[in-house]
Structures are given as C-alpha cells and as structure tokens.
Amino acid sequence: MAIQKILIDQFLMLASQYPVLDVRSPGEYAHAHIPGAYSLPLFTDEERKVVGTAYKQQSRKKAIKIGLDYFGVKMRPMVEEVERLVLQLNDKSRQENDPVVLVHCWRGGMRSAGVAWLLDLYGFKVYTLTGGYKMYRQWARARFDEQYQLTVLGGYTGSGKTSLLHELQHNGYKIINLEALANHKGSSFGALGEKPQPSQEMFENLLADALYTMRRVAGNAGEIFIEDESQRIGSMNIPDSFWKQMRSSRVIFLDIPFEERLTYLTEEYGKFDKAAMVNAVIRIQKRLGGLETKQAVNYLLENNHRECFRILLKYYDKYYEKGLAARATDPALVKKINCSTVDIKTNIQNLLHEKITVQ
Structure with missing residues (x-):
C-alpha cells in the first residue's frame, strides 16, 4: 500500500x-x-x-x-x-x-x-x-474569521444560562458551551469543581472543532446558541474575531429577580470548600472593595453563604451592566425576556413562547 x-x-x-x-x-x-x-x-x-x-x-x-x-x-x-x-x-x-x-x-x-x-x-x-x-x-485560527448565525444567551450572574444551554441541546438545538471548553464558569468562583484549564492553544483548538462540527452538521445555515461571556474565561481568551462576532449578534436577555438568582447561586456554590471560596473572594478584593471583601469573607466563615453571595451578586450585576452598556450591538438586537424564576424547564418554555427557533 x-x-x-x-x-x-x-x-x-x-x-x-x-x-x-x-x-x-x-x-x-x-x-x-x-x-x-x-x-x-x-x-x-x-x-x-x-x-x-x-x-x-x-x-x-x-x-x-x-x-x-x-x-x-x-x-x-x-x-x-x-x-x-x-x-x-x-x-x-x-x-x-x-x-x-x-x-x-x-x-x-x-x-x-x-x-x-x-x-x-x-x-x-x-x-x-x-x-x-x-x-x-x-x-x-481561520475558523474564528468565518461568519456564524449566533444567538447569545444573556442574563445577570445566577440566571442559570449554562443549564439552559444544556436544556436547549437536549431539545435538539445547536449550542457551543464556552465554559465547558475552558473548564471554568467565568467568575472568580469559576474554577471551583472544574478540571484544570487547558492551554490557550488547546482552548482555541476545542472551540474551532466545535464550530467546525456545527457547520459540518448544518452547513452554513443553522442557529447556534452560545452564552454571553466576558472575553476572558478564567485564564482563557476568546479569539478576537469570534468575540467581536459574539458582541454584534442577537442577544436573548433573561431578566430574573435578584432574590431568585441569589437562591440559585447559594445552592450552586454553597457546597464548595470554604477555604477555596474565601480565596475566590480575595482574588477580586481590589474591584470589590476592602469593606465588602471583609464582610463577604466573614459571612463565609460564619457559614452564612447567602449574605456572602448577596454582596458578590451586587458586584457582578454592576459589572455585567457595564459590559452590557458597552456592547457593540444594535439595541434592537437585544430581546429581553422576563422570567420569575431560575427554573430551567420554565425558562425553556419562555424561550419557545417567544418563537426563538433554529432557522
């Protein structure tokens, strides 16, 4: 041969x-x-x-x-x-x-x-x-310069966007889970419960492969759902050209009440090691502020996770609002959906009710 x-x-x-x-x-x-x-x-x-x-x-x-x-x-x-x-x-x-x-x-x-x-x-x-x-x-690297039909799932921290992506995939929709590729949930607490992050090069390979797979299955057509992220996910950086495309794509913003999101976060992260959570708070001390950092750490040491996350959630909401305001997109592309809860099944129905379907 x-x-x-x-x-x-x-x-x-x-x-x-x-x-x-x-x-x-x-x-x-x-x-x-x-x-x-x-x-x-x-x-x-x-x-x-x-x-x-x-x-x-x-x-x-x-x-x-x-x-x-x-x-x-x-x-x-x-x-x-x-x-x-x-x-x-x-x-x-x-x-x-x-x-x-x-x-x-x-x-x-x-x-x-x-x-x-x-x-x-x-x-x-x-x-x-x-x-x-x-x-x-x-x-x-050339995959990031191609054009994709992206729909970005937005929402404040604690909106359950990643779980919603999984449910969309279960219902037959095409998704790319950037946080899964990066082994990081994006916030200062994002490494908790995750495997070590890949190299930047390997992250890019995984993302390119995911984009290639979506295109190979559906051709040039076909909507891909992707979570709204900062360009940096832990130590990973979303490639510039693909990041810019995300920032100019249609956004579905889940507007969920603060207390509902707080309950979700408390249940999601309250199970992790206390020392690891304290370190996560300290990592954002400069941006969070000295007083808020001290209060958040004290709440953790007292096992009062809800009040700790209340402080952090207020910080992340402000951070997200700043990013949303700076978004390089037409306001008409942002679709806001009011959701009363973080319940994933309910919010999938909210999405379908708005007739957000794969083209």
Missing part, C-alpha cells in the same frame, strides 16, 4: 471515521493537540531534545541515526498499540481489512514519515497530514 499525503480538509473529514495518531512528543501533545487525536509519540520529550540538538549542531544525517536508535526498539510496541486502538474503535470505523489510520507530527516531516512507513509496512492504510499540526493550527 502507498502512503497518501492529504490536505487538512480531507484529513479532518477522515478523522470523523478513523483514528488520528499524533506522533509528536508527550509534552507537545499535552500542551495542545487536535481534539480526539491519540498520542503515539515517536520520541520522548528528552529524546526529541537530543535529536533536535544533533540536527542543529551536527547534521541531518547524525540526527536521523540517533532517531533510528530510539525508533528501532519501539517498532513492535507501536504496531501492537495501534492494533489495539483500531480494535477498540472497530465498531465506529468498521475496519476489518486494511484498517485506516491518520498520522501527523509537527510539520509533516520525518517523525510522521517514519511512523507512517512502519504502519504501512505492517498493513495499515495510512494517510499523513501535509503540513502537520502546524497546518492544523492555521486551519483552526
């Missing part, structure tokens, strides 16, 4: 059916990778450093010889690992004879060529990505 080099669009189409093998080092993969790709490193991080140093300081041939020393003892284990992977994915990819695998490294150079040669020799049908992961990054 001949190894086929393919461009990024074809590579990603095949990636929805067949396993993607990322043969970069573990450190490169951990920093960021194509979503769904499987890590099959040709070299360890240290081995990559040795080969790279030899390439720069001695010669290409010397680097290849060192690389072959590392590669030789790994050949059989790598083949067997790919066999196991293909077997696990057999129902999805329906591979029985001549199983297909996709291989890439950083630039589509020697590492992917070496692994592709081995797997092709063994009997796999192998495709490699022209330009490697570097080409994927160019593709990912």
Whole structure:
C-alpha cells in the first residue's frame, strides 16, 4: 500500500471515521493537540531534545541515526498499540481489512514519515497530514474569521444560562458551551469543581472543532446558541474575531429577580470548600472593595453563604451592566425576556413562547 499525503480538509473529514495518531512528543501533545487525536509519540520529550540538538549542531544525517536508535526498539510496541486502538474503535470505523489510520507530527516531516512507513509496512492504510499540526493550527485560527448565525444567551450572574444551554441541546438545538471548553464558569468562583484549564492553544483548538462540527452538521445555515461571556474565561481568551462576532449578534436577555438568582447561586456554590471560596473572594478584593471583601469573607466563615453571595451578586450585576452598556450591538438586537424564576424547564418554555427557533 502507498502512503497518501492529504490536505487538512480531507484529513479532518477522515478523522470523523478513523483514528488520528499524533506522533509528536508527550509534552507537545499535552500542551495542545487536535481534539480526539491519540498520542503515539515517536520520541520522548528528552529524546526529541537530543535529536533536535544533533540536527542543529551536527547534521541531518547524525540526527536521523540517533532517531533510528530510539525508533528501532519501539517498532513492535507501536504496531501492537495501534492494533489495539483500531480494535477498540472497530465498531465506529468498521475496519476489518486494511484498517485506516491518520498520522501527523509537527510539520509533516520525518517523525510522521517514519511512523507512517512502519504502519504501512505492517498493513495499515495510512494517510499523513501535509503540513502537520502546524497546518492544523492555521486551519483552526481561520475558523474564528468565518461568519456564524449566533444567538447569545444573556442574563445577570445566577440566571442559570449554562443549564439552559444544556436544556436547549437536549431539545435538539445547536449550542457551543464556552465554559465547558475552558473548564471554568467565568467568575472568580469559576474554577471551583472544574478540571484544570487547558492551554490557550488547546482552548482555541476545542472551540474551532466545535464550530467546525456545527457547520459540518448544518452547513452554513443553522442557529447556534452560545452564552454571553466576558472575553476572558478564567485564564482563557476568546479569539478576537469570534468575540467581536459574539458582541454584534442577537442577544436573548433573561431578566430574573435578584432574590431568585441569589437562591440559585447559594445552592450552586454553597457546597464548595470554604477555604477555596474565601480565596475566590480575595482574588477580586481590589474591584470589590476592602469593606465588602471583609464582610463577604466573614459571612463565609460564619457559614452564612447567602449574605456572602448577596454582596458578590451586587458586584457582578454592576459589572455585567457595564459590559452590557458597552456592547457593540444594535439595541434592537437585544430581546429581553422576563422570567420569575431560575427554573430551567420554565425558562425553556419562555424561550419557545417567544418563537426563538433554529432557522
């Protein structure tokens, strides 16, 4: 069988059916990778450093010889690992004879060529990505410049917007959950109960993949619901071009009474570790103010979560109002919906009653 080099669009189409093998080092993969790709490193991080140093300081041939020393003892284990992977994915990819695998490294150079040669020799049908992961990054960044039919779910803190997104998805609507991609809920308390945040690069890859998936399913048409966010979500930044598009899109603003939202927040965050919550309050001390910070912390120490969150909610409401006032959008694009409660089922009905439907 001949190894086929393919461009990024074809590579990603095949990636929805067949396993993607990322043969970069573990450190490169951990920093960021194509979503769904499987890590099959040709070299360890240290081995990559040795080969790279030899390439720069001695010669290409010397680097290849060192690389072959590392590669030789790994050949059989790598083949067997790919066999196991293909077997696990057999129902999805329906591979029985001549199983297909996709291989890439950083630039589509020697590492992917070496692994592709081995797997092709063994009997796999192998495709490699022209330009490697570097080409994927160019593709990912280009996704943020495309135009999407976005509907932004707005509302003050404690409005249950994320839960509403989940319910919309359950009802067949297309959504992108930025907070899930960022592993952060956006506020100073946003990291509580979440996994560590990805790198900025990986966040962008995940967002690009989500946008690509929405477009692949629905084409250029089709409404996508997305939560109103600050450009910064924890340590993640929404890419500028996509952020600007969010800020100029239609907004559905859920107007829910303060006390209802306060009850929701108290139930949502009151279960977390007290020390972690105190640290979260202290992180916004400069913006919250010394007196309010001291009062909020004292309420937490007294287990009076409701009064603590009352202080914080007033702060976040002012912060959100400021952002809403500065929004670069036509006021006619903002649709306000009065909701008496944070009950998600009720608010879904409020949305449907307003005939907010996917086009």
